[in-house]
Amino acid sequence: MADLEKNRPQAEEPAPPKVKARKLKDFSDGTRATRITLNVVSVVCAVILWLVLSSSSSLNTFLASPAQVWEALQEEIASNGRYFKDLSISLQRVMIGFGTGFICAIPVAFLMGWYPKVRNLLEPWIQFLRTIPPLAMIPLVILAAGLTEKAKYIIIFIASFLVVVVTVYQGIRQVDLTLVKAAYTFGARDMNLFLDVMVPEAFPYILVGARLAVASSLTTLIAAEMTGTIYGLGARIQLAQQYMNTSVVLLGIITIGVIGYILDKILLLLEARLTRWK
Amino acid sequence: MAKKLIEISHVNKTYRDKTRGDTVALDDVSLDIFENEFVCVVGPSGCGKTTLLNIIAGLERFDSGSVSMNGAPVVGPGPDRGVIFQQYALFPWMTVKKNIEYGMKYKKVRRPAGEIDPKTNAPREKTEYTKLTKEEKRALSEKYIKMVNLQGFENAYPKQLSGGMKQRVAIARGYAVAPDVLLMDEPFGALDAQTRAQLQEDLLVTWQEEKKTCFFITHDVEEAVLLATKIVIMSARPGKVMEIVDVNLPYPRNQATKLLPEFVEMKNRIWNTVYQMYLEVRK
Numbered sequence A: 001m002a003d004l005e006k007n008r009p010q011a012e013e014p015a016p017p018k019v020k021a022r023k024l025k026d027f028s029d030g031t032r033a034t035r036i037t038l039n040v041v042s043v044v045c046a047v048i049l050w051l052v053l054s055s056s057s058s059l060n061t062f063l064a065s066p067a068q069v070w071e072a073l074q075e076e077i078a079s080n081g082r083y084f085k086d087l088s089i090s091l092q093r094v095m096i097g098f099g100t101g102f103i104c105a106i107p108v109a110f111l112m113g114w115y116p117k118v119r120n121l122l123e124p125w126i127q128f129l130r131t132i133p134p135l136a137m138i139p140l141v142i143l144a145a146g147l148t149e150k151a152k153y154i155i156i157f158i159a160s161f162l163v164v165v166v167t168v169y170q171g172i173r174q175v176d177l178t179l180v181k182a183a184y185t186f187g188a189r190d191m192n193l194f195l196d197v198m199v200p201e202a203f204p205y206i207l208v209g210a211r212l213a214v215a216s217s218l219t220t221l222i223a224a225e226m227t228g229t230i231y232g233l234g235a236r237i238q239l240a241q242q243y244m245n246t247s248v249v250l251l252g253i254i255t256i257g258v259i260g261y262i263l264d265k266i267l268l269l270l271e272a273r274l275t276r277w278k
Numbered sequence B: 001m002a003k004k005l006i007e008i009s010h011v012n013k014t015y016r017d018k019t020r021g022d023t024v025a026l027d028d029v030s031l032d033i034f035e036n037e038f039v040c041v042v043g044p045s046g047c048g049k050t051t052l053l054n055i056i057a058g059l060e061r062f063d064s065g066s067v068s069m070n071g072a073p074v075v076g077p078g079p080d081r082g083v084i085f086q087q088y089a090l091f092p093w094m095t096v097k098k099n100i101e102y103g104m105k106y107k108k109v110r111r112p113a114g115e116i117d118p119k120t121n122a123p124r125e126k127t128e129y130t131k132l133t134k135e136e137k138r139a140l141s142e143k144y145i146k147m148v149n150l151q152g153f154e155n156a157y158p159k160q161l162s163g164g165m166k167q168r169v170a171i172a173r174g175y176a177v178a179p180d181v182l183l184m185d186e187p188f189g190a191l192d193a194q195t196r197a198q199l200q201e202d203l204l205v206t207w208q209e210e211k212k213t214c215f216f217i218t219h220d221v222e223e224a225v226l227l228a229t230k231i232v233i234m235s236a237r238p239g240k241v242m243e244i245v246d247v248n249l250p251y252p253r254n255q256a257t258k259l260l261p262e263f264v265e266m267k268n269r270i271w272n273t274v275y276q277m278y279l280e281v282r283k
Helices: A002-007 A032-055 A066-078 A082-114 A116-130 A134-145 A149-173 A177-185 A190-225 A233-242 A246-274 B049-057 B096-103 B134-147 B163-176 B193-210 B221-227 B255-259 B261-282
Strands: B004-015 B023-034 B038-042 B064-069 B081-084 B108-111 B128-131 B181-185 B213-217 B230-235 B240-246
Touching: A032 A066, A066 A082, A066 A246, A082 A116, A082 A149, A082 A190, A082 A233, A082 A246, A116 A149, A134 A149, A134 A190, A149 A190, A177 A190, A177 B081, A190 A233, A190 A246, A233 A246, B004 B049, B023 B049, B023 B064, B023 B213, B023 B240, B038 B049, B038 B221, B049 B064, B049 B081, B049 B181, B049 B213, B081 B163, B096 B134, B096 B163, B134 B163, B163 B181, B163 B193, B193 B221, B193 B255, B213 B221, B221 B255, B221 B261, B230 B261, B240 B261, B255 B261
Parallel strands: B038 B213, B038 B230, B081 B181, B181 B213
Antiparallel strands: B004 B023, B004 B064, B108 B128, B230 B240
16 A cells, blocks of 8 residues: 555645735725815816716706806896795705704604603604605695695604604614613612713714704705795796706705705714714 | 621522523522622623622512612612623713712712801701712712822723723722722623733722722632632522632732632632533533
8 A cells, every 4th residue: 555655656746826915905094185185086076077068069958057057146146136035945944844853853762762651652653654755745734734834844844853753762772771770870860860871872863863854854845845835945946947047957956955065064063073972 | 707798698580581491590599798808709601690790789680588788678779889890881971080970979978967068168957968069079089090090081081991991990980989899790801811910909909908898700710719808609500609718818919829829729629610510501
């Protein structure tokens, strides 16, 4: 046996596969300088793209150029035109609808988080209602409240209320039970526990809920304004469309984007300020 | 004879679970804890160590038997029993100082008649129990921040601290409340070996100074022998007290104590007992 082994022609040992030095994926966000540069490049590219697209003959029938939109804005400012009235009325609707929705949602979320009975009673409602887009409720609300301001407030209220309830409630459910135990050992009563532990623990979720609700409110607002009203950014866009006023259509759309962006930035800033401990 | 602080007698506790069946966590557990004792509980995981601690803390109910503290039955958590958790349990939105002061928030101290009331600047007419003033809380938090060597970190948030530092904050918070007993649930379990040794040494120094009664759970037999005056060995499923060992190693103790032959002998003996029980449970 051993002899056979010895006499077998020696196969050449293949070289082991080569291992190349490799660079692993970098999961960091890059330096501040590159981040800002890329963001600026991105914005510049968007404007260039817009310029190019709006100068093509097949698109410029509906896509106004940056210069035209700028001109439209100048005109509105010079003539103290409808633009500002629309803007302020839309903002008012968002603020009232979102504000009341947000304020009403917080206690509901806390009650659901704190009392199992309330939770089990309300959860089916919330889970069902949140799957219905608030836009689907517009006809019903208009039947109930007419083509009034109140109808717009109600629709935005529903939109933001549901988002905030769901988010904050989930935050409360995730409360760290070790902290609850710790507070108990220091002599905290149930109500102390609520203020000392539950509220601070849920606080970041309240801010997240507010951001989601603002986004949802804006969507709902514009849709609500497109039926049966003559004021507001949504109505203005629709009206301008009927007159083929492409620059005002685009001005309205951009304005909505800017409002959403600014409101989100404000809430992000608030978050960074108030939850520095995170 | 020292004063009996905690009396646990014939305590039973079963966790009921319809799908997985019932688990007997504590089976007829009796144990006395005297003032100035450092009691360490060792035993394989699942022997009900944490359940026992939670019951003493008043955080968990038990099925039968009795638990009393200073002669009164334990009916819920209270500031006479401080708890230090393995996961630190620091409030992330509070700074180090605020965390320590929070511990004292609901504590009431006895103010004897005749003592000057800082609010009215007049002597008290009768003995009262009142909360600590802001100044008292500040002074105590400063004292205990110094004790755990965290000066300079008063205004840091927990996320800015290492695990060892977090646990030092929790220990300072526990001491600042001045409970009659400190209940510690594997407080050094999540720390690396060096930090652990350091904190053991700190705890020994503090205990030798203040002689604060401690009930300390660990799965590390060496740690138990180093720190304890009395070791309770528990068995698993059902959780029972198997043996109570008095540790008569001399003080002052420190990491060098681990080299003494008596230490090694005792550690090996207890370790073997615990390991045998672990193998039994595995079967």
